[in-house]
Amino acid sequence: MLFNSFEFLIFFPVVAILFYLLPHKARWVMLLAASCIFYCYFIPAYLLILIFLILVDYFAAILIEQSQQKKKWLVCSIIANIGILAVFKYYNFFATNINSGNGHLPLLNLILPIGLSFHTFQAMSYTIEVYRGNYKAERHLGIYALYVLFYPQLVAGPIERPSNILPQLKSKIKFSPQNLLDGVRLMLWGFFKKLVIADKAAIYVAIVYNHPNEYHFLNVIIAILLFSLQIYCDFSGYTDIARGAARTMGYELMINFNRPFFSKSIREFWRRWHISLSSWFRDYVYIPVGGSKGSKQKTVLALLIVFALSGFWHGAGFNFIIWGLLHALFVIVSFLLFSKTKNFGFIGLIISNLLVAYAFVFFRNNSVSHAIEIILSSVNFSPPAAFQYGIRSFYDEPGIGASSMLVLLFLIAFLFFYEYKTDASLTRMNKYMLSDIAWFVFVTISILFFGVFTNETFIYFQF
Amino acid sequence: MKRLSISSFKMKKLIIIFLSVLIAILVAGRIADTCYKKYWWPFFEKLDVVIKDSSYYDGIYTGDSRAHFGINPYYIDSLTGLNTYNTGMGGATINEIHFLSQQYMNNHRPPKFAVISVGYSDILSANKFFENPCYYFFYSSDTAVDNSLQRLHYHTQLYKVLPFLKYTAFDDFNKFSILENLKGKTILKQGGTAYKGFINNRTNTFNIQQIDSYTPKDINIDSAIAVLKQTIALFTSHNTLPILVYPPVTHSNKKTKAPVEIKIDAAVSLLAGEYKIPLLHFDNDSDFTNDLFTDQWHLNLKGTVLYSKKIGASIKNILQ
Numbered sequence: 001m002l003f004n005s006f007e008f009l010i011f012f013p014v015v016a017i018l019f020y021l022l023p024h025k026a027r028w029v030m031l032l033a034a035s036c037i038f039y040c041y042f043i044p045a046y047l048l049i050l051i052f053l054i055l056v057d058y059f060a061a062i063l064i065e066q067s068q069q070k071k072k073w074l075v076c077s078i079i080a081n082i083g084i085l086a087v088f089k090y091y092n093f094f095a096t097n098i099n100s101g102n103g104h105l106p107l108l109n110l111i112l113p114i115g116l117s118f119h120t121f122q123a124m125s126y127t128i129e130v131y132r133g134n135y136k137a138e139r140h141l142g143i144y145a146l147y148v149l150f151y152p153q154l155v156a157g158p159i160e161r162p163s164n165i166l167p168q169l170k171s172k173i174k175f176s177p178q179n180l181l182d183g184v185r186l187m188l189w190g191f192f193k194k195l196v197i198a199d200k201a202a203i204y205v206a207i208v209y210n211h212p213n214e215y216h217f218l219n220v221i222i223a224i225l226l227f228s229l230q231i232y233c234d235f236s237g238y239t240d241i242a243r244g245a246a247r248t249m250g251y252e253l254m255i256n257f258n259r260p261f262f263s264k265s266i267r268e269f270w271r272r273w274h275i276s277l278s279s280w281f282r283d284y285v286y287i288p289v290g291g292s293k294g295s296k297q298k299t300v301l302a303l304l305i306v307f308a309l310s311g312f313w314h315g316a317g318f319n320f321i322i323w324g325l326l327h328a329l330f331v332i333v334s335f336l337l338f339s340k341t342k343n344f345g346f347i348g349l350i351i352s353n354l355l356v357a358y359a360f361v362f363f364r365n366n367s368v369s370h371a372i373e374i375i376l377s378s379v380n381f382s383p384p385a386a387f388q389y390g391i392r393s394f395y396d397e398p399g400i401g402a403s404s405m406l407v408l409l410f411l412i413a414f415l416f417f418y419e420y421k422t423d424a425s426l427t428r429m430n431k432y433m434l435s436d437i438a439w440f441v442f443v444t445i446s447i448l449f450f451g452v453f454t455n456e457t458f459i460y461f462q463f
Numbered sequence: 464m465k466r467l468s469i470s471s472f473k474m475k476k477l478i479i480i481f482l483s484v485l486i487a488i489l490v491a492g493r494i495a496d497t498c499y500k501k502y503w504w505p506f507f508e509k510l511d512v513v514i515k516d517s518s519y520y521d522g523i524y525t526g527d528s529r530a531h532f533g534i535n536p537y538y539i540d541s542l543t544g545l546n547t548y549n550t551g552m553g554g555a556t557i558n559e560i561h562f563l564s565q566q567y568m569n570n571h572r573p574p575k576f577a578v579i580s581v582g583y584s585d586i587l588s589a590n591k592f593f594e595n596p597c598y599y600f601f602y603s604s605d606t607a608v609d610n611s612l613q614r615l616h617y618h619t620q621l622y623k624v625l626p627f628l629k630y631t632a633f634d635d636f637n638k639f640s641i642l643e644n645l646k647g648k649t650i651l652k653q654g655g656t657a658y659k660g661f662i663n664n665r666t667n668t669f670n671i672q673q674i675d676s677y678t679p680k681d682i683n684i685d686s687a688i689a690v691l692k693q694t695i696a697l698f699t700s701h702n703t704l705p706i707l708v709y710p711p712v713t714h715s716n717k718k719t720k721a722p723v724e725i726k727i728d729a730a731v732s733l734l735a736g737e738y739k740i741p742l743l744h745f746d747n748d749s750d751f752t753n754d755l756f757t758d759q760w761h762l763n764l765k766g767t768v769l770y771s772k773k774i775g776a777s778i779k780n781i782l783q
Contacts, residue, residue, distance in 0.1 A: 006618060177471070177473040177474045178473050181476065181477050181480070403639050404639060433476060433479070436476075436480065437479065437483045437484075440480050440483065440484050441483060441484055441487040444484050445487060445488065445491050445627075448627055448628065448630060448631055449491070453631040453632065
């Protein structure tokens with residue numbers, strides 16, 4: 001089920017009301033059933049994959065805790081998770097590349113289960129934490145299943161850690177108007193980002209990205225920057241809705257984005273962007289391979305591994321690997337040349353945002369050559385052939401007038417203004433009730449009037 | 464245990480915010496509705512006549528934009544002494560044309576004649592119902608309109624409770640017309656004409672270089688032709704004379720017809736023969752020179768005068 005669907009408009013309040021009406025003991029059953037229904041709106045059969053992984057990891061964790069051969073059971077759990085990922089997400093990529101040589105591997109006709117990379121990583125974090133002795137294996141199968149299936153963060157994160165969410169799932173929660181208000185505020189902000197900014201920006205981006213050569217370089221630069229904003233609003237919008245939906249029921253999901261576009265360096269950007277994945281790689285890859293305490297060479301190698309893996313986590317394609325490696329390059333250069341706390345000020349903010357935006361060009365395009373074409377078009381200062389006959393800009397496209405563009409720019413300015421004024425939690429209340437009321441009214445009306453309600457899927461669902 | 468009381472500050476705040484948002488949505492809905500209706504007033508005037516009104520007209524014109532923006536009842540009425548109305552709708556598919564005809568016939572005494580403007584695009588877009596459903600949301604109190612919109616998965620019940628929600632189904636073009644009206648503009652531009660369902664703002668002349676070389680795909684037209692047949696049958700069953708009309712096209716557009724267009728022509732001729740009804744061809748009338756068009760398919764204001772007069776003359780002949 002998509003958050004931005006009519007079904008969710010019914011589903012969400014029904015689940016929230018049932019949650020508070022039911023006694024504590026029955027809540028997990030209802031939430032688990034609701035989460036299954038939520039997931040089944042995509043491809044119901046794929047719920048079986050999740051059930052398989054839940055059973056494997058549930059028993060693996062108990063065996064890790066009880067058995068002497070802890071490592072063996074951890075490896076079993078990791079193989080099961082990575083194995084599923086490998087089959088559904090990576091097999092065809094490898095097979096295609098092997099076949100392009102002399103190989104003759106058959107290709108699988110499988111649709112990638114939605115959010116697979118998210119729940120496998122969340123499941124792995126559980127068994128690893130149990131293995132490390134940081135968390136006791138959960139004995140309640142239903143609660144553990146809910147840890148993996150909890151509907152708000154099921155398909156696109158945040159990738160939770162057992163120590164944060166499992167105790168909450170077991171705790172008795174009372175209704176609180178503050179939680180409801182914060183939750184609804186977060187959800188509205190998420191919808192604003194997704195429907196008003198991301199899905200609208202997507203229209204402009206698609207127009208220019210499809211024919212970059214036909215556009216003036218300034219149009220291409222705007223499209224590149226807009227895609228960066230689109231992906232932020234799409235993904236962090238999902239996270240905000242997820243956090244908000246959980247918060248209305250009293251659950252606190254981890255902060256996944258801390259206003260990354262205010263980063264003054266690329267390293268700061270990575271402390272603010274997709275925090276749940278970055279910290280996952282930090283805790284389970286970067287530190288174990290010696291990135292934090294080793295020599296400079298070891299750190300560089302660890303960074304290279306982490307960013308390449310991060311790129312590959314996003315998708316089985318060279319474009320994602322290039323995206324990851326570009327960030328590795330940026331971070332390594334920054335690591336080698338500057339101290340961690342070096343503040344580059346406003347110049348740093350501009351440069352890091354430009355680097356992030358240009359790297360995202362690879363993220364959007366499966367074809368590396370097309371991505372390069374877009375980047376080259378953005379620095380082709382001589383007007384393209386079409387330009388000779390008049391500027392082909394956004395404004396020329398049917399249905400997208402100058403007014404629409406101006407409204408979008410105004411709403412983007414509002415987005416930055418609000419995120420600048422608030423804190424990482426995005427739930428800081430305004431000092432005066434009147435300004436709070438104004439915020440709720442403005443955001444709600446903007447969503448309903450300027451939002452794109454064509455059930456556009458979230459970009460990160462594909463991962 | 465501390466009980467949650469409605470008097471607690473946070474609870475009060477929650478309720479105040481909720482009510483404020485609700486009131487704001489209701490007010491915004493009212494303002495948007497007013498502005499939208501004001502901007503598109505000739506369209507609403509037409510739909511009021513078709514769906515709500517029951518006045519008698521001697522004849523009606525139905526079809527897509529080429530009827531809506533092409534046939535001015537003023538010239539026909541002057542020539543024939545009849546009282547006619549243009550029920551054509553820009554962008555209408557054959558389904559919408561049938562729907563509007565049905566609505567008209569349900570609410571009015573049957574007219575003497577009904578001109579059905581034949582357009583290839585109406586037939587070829589039969590997979591859609593309403594090309595632009597936005598106007599119809601304002602008529603969802605009508606059961607037929609409501610049912611049609613619900614079949615298209617619009618949540619009309621929700622829109623009835625909170626009218627502002629219907630704007631979630633609007634495209635930018637329609638949404639921004641509300642903002643345009645706030646600036647005092649309407650769809651009727653300076654120099655344009657609106658009269659009994661007809662509207663045309665265009666005084667410019669067609670530029671031959673703008674010609675669209677698009678060739679329609681050869682799709683199955685059986686279901687679309689069946690709807691056209693139902694429309695003809697609807698009129699004949701009420702003793703209304705249907706008159707099939709091919710509107711004028713630019714000379715430069717008279718290229719070799721696509722196979723699907725030839726099929727449509729054959730099917731329309733067959734229907735005219737089957738029901739023994741007039742079939743008028745203005746598409747090969749050499750009087751309609753390029754300077755009478757605003758684009759490849761549509762007449763400018765000057766062109767609509769000639770077209771309306773010609774239709775009026777034909778109707779006069781047919782009815783005599």
